[in-house]
Amino acid sequence: MGKGNRLPALKGQAAMEFLMTYGWALLIVVLVAAVVFLVVRPAGLVGESKVSFSGIDVTRFGVDSANDVLLMEIQNIRSTRVNVTAIYVESATGTQIAKTDKAIELASGKRSTGFINATLPVSVETGESYAYRVFIEYYYSDLGPTNKLNSTGTLSGTAS
The missing domain is CATH 2.60.40.10 (Immunoglobulins)
Structure with a gap:
């Protein structure tokens, strides 16, 4: 009974740890993509x-x-x-x-x-x-x- 209830909590904890560890990198990738999009000028x-x-x-x-x-x-x-x-x-x-x-x-x-x-x-x-x-x-x-x-x-x- 103990293991069955803890599994969803562990998955949520793993997801939070991933975002806390690598979230800054994802944010940088999004910002760089936005800057490139603006510099290239989509009208062209x-x-x-x-x-x-x-x-x-x-x-x-x-x-x-x-x-x-x-x-x-x-x-x-x-x-x-x-x-x-x-x-x-x-x-x-x-x-x-x-x-x-x-x-x-x-x-x-x-x-x-x-x-x-x-x-x-x-x-x-x-x-x-x-x-x-x-x-x-x-x-x-x-x-x-x-x-x-x-x-x-x-x-x-x-x-x-």
């Missing part, structure tokens, strides 16, 4: 991604490292004609780094012809990962420019 591993655009969508994009330009193709996903008045680009810290004032009129479902260029103030190297927040300012053609809307999202990837 995932490839291109876009998040959260509505109304006006960014269908294709990329950074041209030879010219330090963010290239974007946009599409009207609203059910009515819109006029795009400006596109603002912010860095990860929230600082506005580029603006295009190119006026574009898009019918419902239509894409911009060619890419829209937003010149970046900082040199971007080939293979370097990037993440930019983009604000597309537009209005419905039939309502006029007094009722401006924004389509906002994040573009990230690796410069080519």
Whole structure:
């Protein structure tokens, strides 16, 4: 009767002794893995991604490292004609780094012809990962420019 009751207690004691002895090593391994994950910058591993655009969508994009330009193709996903008045680009810290004032009129479902260029103030190297927040300012053609809307999202990837 004595041995049968002590076995679970001994297993629990062995587990506690293991964690007390080797727990610090496990903690160090987890911390090193976290630091490596942050240094490698996962955006460069995932490839291109876009998040959260509505109304006006960014269908294709990329950074041209030879010219330090963010290239974007946009599409009207609203059910009515819109006029795009400006596109603002912010860095990860929230600082506005580029603006295009190119006026574009898009019918419902239509894409911009060619890419829209937003010149970046900082040199971007080939293979370097990037993440930019983009604000597309537009209005419905039939309502006029007094009722401006924004389509906002994040573009990230690796410069080519």
